[in-house]
Amino acid sequence: MNVQVEQKIAFSILFLCTLLVVVPVLIILVIIFVKGAGALNLGFLFEMPTNGMTEGGIFPAILGTLYLVLGALFFAVPLGVLSAIYLVEYSQETVLSRIVKLAIVNLAGVPSVVYGLFGLGIFVLFLGFGASILSGSLTLGIMILPVIITSSREALESVPQSFRIVSLSLGASKWQTIRHSVLPHALPGILTGTILGIGRAAGETAPILFTVAAFYLPKLPQSMFDQTMALPYHLYVISTQVPGIPETIRYGTALVLLLLVLIMNLAAIILRYQFRRRKKW
Amino acid sequence: MVGAKAPKFSIQDFTIHFGNVAALKNLTLDIFCNEIFTIIGPANSGKSSLLQSLNRLNDLNAAYRKSGKILLDGTNIDELEVESLRKRVSIVFALPFPLPLSIFDNIAYGPRMHGIKNKAKLAGIVENSLRESYLWDEVKDRLHIPAMNLSGGQQQRLCIARILAVEPEVIMFDEPTSGLDPISTARVEETLRVLKERYTIILVTNNVAQAARVGDRTAFVLMGELVELNETKRLFTTAVDKRTDDYITGKFG
Amino acid sequence: MHLRKVKEFIIERMIFLSGIMSIIIVALIFIFLLKEGLSIFWRVPISDFLFARNWYPISDPPQFGILPLILGSILVTAGAGVISIPIGIASALFIAEIAPRKTKEVLKAGIELLAAIPSVVIGFIGMVTLGPFIKDLFHLSTGLTALSGSITLAFMAMPTIVSIAEDAITAVPRQYRDAAIAMGATKWQTTWRIVAHAARPGMVAAVMLGIGRVIGETMAVMMVTGNAALIPHSILQPVRTLTATVAAEMGETVQGGEHYAALFAIGIVLFIITFLINGVADIYLHKTKK
Structure with missing residues (x-):
């Protein structure tokens, strides 16, 4: 066969495969947008569910997810950023840092339902927090820790070595150097990772199944020791556990969840793009 | 001119290794206050390694091993707190490394790290430092533009000003004009001559003519060894060692 | 101070x-x-736990054999692998080597978005679109089968496979390509014989991490595979995976009871599997870097 023809055929096959990956994404988005848009109105977003979830809004689930995400960030961002600082600025290439990196890789690969089991074992039962926003937040926080560490590491590593040398050579201490000459320039990258973490924490269901999520709780949580509804679990419940939920409510819930996660990811993509363009070194 | 003064730096039998590679072998010499001490020699002969040992920047390199002693005003530098050592012994690198901050913040960086917060005081330090490095007139109206926007020569003088702002005792220059055009080079050399009145200057250069122009005393270092050290005029007119003569007359390098 | x-x-x-x-x-x-x-193993020996054929956790006496669940996970994962590995590697090659720069950016953003869609949303869509489609296509009583699970999970593995393989391909030094082109090879020959070959360790890592993601995936698989804890004989039957079992049954257990412990024991199995997969993938990733 002529090599040029061979090349044409091969490239076409590769192109078709790429379409197979990307087009379903569009189809999923279109289906959910078209069928869910009808449900979107202020009442749906800001009212309690009524009549066994077959009517009314999904406000407690939205609010619950916001609480959980904030709680997870509160825990994971400081820990993740400090951990990245340890890896990039303090650790030498030793056995210890190798084990730390391997642990992070493994944390990233632990199945989300295993995080759920862990959260149940340690936070709900052992520490006695019960099924609560606190337990759920901590579980989600641990789950997004690898995301935050990895992107913070990349951000710190992208800060040129010369900034550190200059700062140290002016007599600044190591921590001052990190605080004033490294962290500010790594901030956009850390922020990007944080936003990705938000998207991930908002969308996961398995880790909150046994640690916080309430099946049907048409009132708002009063403290971090209360249970709460959450968007992804709510979608699971109304699409598999309860018969007779109107289609618009299901698609509407899926759309709200999807929008929340996609907006976060788009923000991260845009931020990263802007950062790369503006970078002066 | 040095008389019987006590040396600022006293380097005694100092040896540097990076891993298994020797960068500097059994160096012994003294450097005095208010002189421009120049170190010449081909690339990779250990000149920069010596500078980075004097303010312990080499400590950052995991492969760095040393033996021998370096005394600053009679005190072993290993016994000094490293931050205060680096404040006293500053370095200007071959490339100007402005931080991605404004001109003002670049110069105020050091003083702020050393605890100065008063705005008026900082402004005074910035102005003085810029005047001393002959940059003030060029930038006084735009102190808040990014330092990266300055030209190469201006950036190098900015880096000198940044160092002056922490009030060092010794200023080390590591081939400060290697990337500059002749006019900018002349300005930096002019600055060196003025600075020498108040500071001890150590200048590493692979530009032999520059050493001849500005150096009070000159050391020739080759492959980690001190070949010859003398007053600059003597070294350039009556070198004792043939290798020195060959190097300064351009037979190798 | x-x-x-x-x-x-x-x-x-x-x-x-x-x-x-x-x-x-x-x-x-x-x-x-x-x-x-661990307490489950006082009652059920490890070999029975792993290889007994019946998972009847709430019958009397209960039976805790997770073989049907392991086979369910393997079947769904294998199916997802068959679909996602060739397609994923092919699109990684396309994105890394062939697509023009602008297209590349758009495709990469698209794949990132796919990775971002919550699994419960993918499960929901699989349930309402793929399920009925499979049911009608094969004239089945239910469309929630191992095949539906495999297809759904294939999409969830794809972003991992594509992005990591793409990184590995991009990391192949320019000289390899230049040398091949200089010797008169076409772009395709260069891509296939030289670049894809050089990037192989990274592609192996990509595939392993993709599979790790599939084995650990919970919500989508629970929603589309029909959840019958029986040893599967066909890809068109409902199956139940390890992850789905834990997620679906934990809510009904008594804390500290046998069923509860058995679900945690499944967690141990999952943890060890993913630990091994990620460890090996990491070794391959380091190979690429050197």
Whole structure:
């Protein structure tokens, strides 16, 4: 066969495969947008569910997810950023840092339902927090820790070595150097990772199944020791556990969840793009 | 001119290794206050390694091993707190490394790290430092533009000003004009001559003519060894060692 | 000045503690899984637990054999692999080597979005679109089968496979390509014989991490596979995976009871599987870097 023809055929096959990956994404988005848009109105977003979830809004689930995400960030961002600082600025290439990196890789690969089991074992039962926003937040926080560490590491590593040398050579201490000459320039990258973490924490269901999520709780949580509804679990419940939920409510819930996660990811993509363009070194 | 003064730096039998590679072998010499001490020699002969040992920047390199002693005003530098050592012994690198901050913040960086917060005081330090490095007139109206926007020569003088702002005792220059055009080079050399009145200057250069122009005393270092050290005029007119003569007359390098 | 020293000392201790926190968490996960799950093995020997054919956790007496669940996971994962590996590698090659720069950016963003869609949303869509489609296509009584699970999971594995393989391909040094082109090879020959070959360790890692993601996936698989804990004989039957079992049944257990412990024991199995997969993938990733 002529090599040029061979090349044409091969490239076409590769192109078709790429379409197979990307087009379903569009189809999923279109289906959910078209069928869910009808449900979107202020009442749906800001009212309690009524009549066994077959009517009314999904406000407690939205609010619950916001609480959980904030709680997870509160825990994971400081820990993740400090951990990245340890890896990039303090650790030498030793056995210890190798084990730390391997642990992070493994944390990233632990199945989300295993995080759920862990959260149940340690936070709900052992520490006695019960099924609560606190337990759920901590579980989600641990789950997004690898995301935050990895992107913070990349951000710190992208800060040129010369900034550190200059700062140290002016007599600044190591921590001052990190605080004033490294962290500010790594901030956009850390922020990007944080936003990705938000998207991930908002969308996961398995880790909150046994640690916080309430099946049907048409009132708002009063403290971090209360249970709460959450968007992804709510979608699971109304699409598999309860018969007779109107289609618009299901698609509407899926759309709200999807929008929340996609907006976060788009923000991260845009931020990263802007950062790369503006970078002066 | 040095008389019987006590040396600022006293380097005694100092040896540097990076891993298994020797960068500097059994160096012994003294450097005095208010002189421009120049170190010449081909690339990779250990000149920069010596500078980075004097303010312990080499400590950052995991492969760095040393033996021998370096005394600053009679005190072993290993016994000094490293931050205060680096404040006293500053370095200007071959490339100007402005931080991605404004001109003002670049110069105020050091003083702020050393605890100065008063705005008026900082402004005074910035102005003085810029005047001393002959940059003030060029930038006084735009102190808040990014330092990266300055030209190469201006950036190098900015880096000198940044160092002056922490009030060092010794200023080390590591081939400060290697990337500059002749006019900018002349300005930096002019600055060196003025600075020498108040500071001890150590200048590493692979530009032999520059050493001849500005150096009070000159050391020739080759492959980690001190070949010859003398007053600059003597070294350039009556070198004792043939290798020195060959190097300064351009037979190798 | 002295105060600053104290402050910095404390901060640097915190940094070190946070640094080793990942190790502590991995250890804690394992310890707590063991603590809650190990007791099942007093009643059911490990070999029976892994290889007995019946999972009837709430019958009397209960039977805790997870073989049907393991086979369910393997079947769904294998199916997802067959679909996602060739397609994923092919699109990675396309994106890395052939697509023009602008197209590349758009495709990469698209794949990132696919990775971002929550699994419960993918499960929902699979349930309402793919399920009925499979049911009609094969004239089945239910469309929620291993095949539906495989197709759904294939899409969830794709972003991982594509992005990691793409990184590996991009990391192949320019000289390889230049040398091949200079010798008169076409772009396709260069891509296939030289670049794809050089990037092989990275592609292996990509595939392994993709499979790791599939084995651990919970919500989508629970929603589309029909959840019958029986040993599967065909890809068109409902199956139940390890992950789905834990997620679906934990809510009904008594804390500290046998069923509860058995679910934690499944967690141990999952943890070990993914630990091994990620460890090996990491070794391959390091090979690429060298």
